[in-house]
């Protein structure tokens with residue numbers, strides 16, 4: 001496999017890529033509702049629809065800290081996602097379509113990859129205890145926003161799930177819904193990979209970097225320049 005473009009940016013993930021499809025449930029701070037549905041209205045399944053997996057904006061908003069806070073996910077609801085890339089974004093306010101945000105263009109964390117136990121459905125959860133606000137943004141108590149979780153499949157399509165939030169003081173959130181080891185934990189069978197890119201050759205002769213979980217990083221870097 002070759003990259004066709006002259007300027008190559010190779011995304012390297014230190015694991016084999018076998019994602020076919022994948023689905024997500026946001027267990028903390030909640031979600032808009034069950035969008036793990038495929039029926040006549042959503043023949044491809046709801047989670048494939050931008051921006052929030054076919055769920056309309058909700059009014060039962062969850063309080064979430066003005067200083068950032070926890071987000072917990074169950075990534076393994078259907079088969080085919082032994083690995084998956086994740087993005088977590090924020091959209092501000094209610095001035096956009098469907099009384100939600102105008103866009104979901106404010107990343108909260110860099111993209112990362114999870115590695116699950118296998119490609120069958122699995123019950124694991126992972127939790128990021130302190131997801132920050134998007135860079136260079138500030139919010140006030142009472143502001144509404146929407147957190148969007150995006151999971152990409154190997155064929156390039158993305159799965160979407162959201163939770164509508166209202167920002168509150170950290171102590172208010174803690175009083176309402178304590179974050180602790182019962183709702184924010186990492187299952188032992190899910191691990192994480194960093195995702196980064198390497199500037200490639202401009203000649204167009206570069207190779208795709210094969211990924212393999214057993215190779216040390218140095219080998220991968222070497223392959224990038226072959």
Ligand SMILES: *[C@@H]1O[C@H](CO)[C@@H](O)[C@H](O)[C@H]1NC(C)=O
Pocket residue numbers: 029030031032033034058060061062163
């Ligand atoms: C909001 O209500 C819907 C419908 O009852 C429910 O499925 C969803 O979990 C609720 N969301 C939150 C964040 O409580």
Ligand SMILES: *[C@@H]1O[C@H](CO)[C@@H](O)[C@H](O)[C@H]1NC(C)=O
Pocket residue numbers: 037039040041042
């Ligand atoms: C498909 O599921 C959605 C979400 O539950 C529902 O709103 C819709 O009515 C369903 N469509 C059909 C044809 O059952």
Ligand SMILES: *[C@@H]1O[C@H](CO)[C@@H](O)[C@H](O)[C@H]1NC(C)=O
Pocket residue numbers: 058059060061094142143144166
């Ligand atoms: C935030 O959303 C809630 C519930 O949808 C709504 O009642 C409230 O007016 C909104 N607040 C602002 C500042 O838009």
Ligand SMILES: *[C@@H]1O[C@H](CO)[C@@H](O)[C@H](O)[C@H]1NC(C)=O
Pocket residue numbers: 091092093101102103105
């Ligand atoms: C996204 O929405 C924000 C408001 O939340 C707005 O300031 C910004 O211009 C929008 N970005 C784009 C690309 O439209």
Ligand SMILES: *[C@@H]1O[C@H](CO)[C@@H](O)[C@H](O)[C@H]1NC(C)=O
Pocket residue numbers: 135136
């Ligand atoms: C945040 O602000 C700093 C300083 O102005 C700037 O260098 C950086 O690019 C900004 N980050 C984003 C994501 O806008």
Ligand SMILES: *[C@@H]1O[C@H](CO)[C@@H](O)[C@H](O)[C@H]1NC(C)=O
Pocket residue numbers: 176177178179180181182183
């Ligand atoms: C964790 O917090 C929840 C409320 O969010 C509470 O129901 C539960 O008892 C707490 N668990 C522990 C071990 O403190």
Ligand SMILES: *[C@@H]1O[C@H](CO)[C@@H](O)[C@H](O)[C@H]1NC(C)=O
Pocket residue numbers: 126127128129184185186192
């Ligand atoms: C889960 O693992 C991620 C990645 O290593 C880490 O950032 C996070 O803090 C862990 N969560 C908990 C609850 O320890």
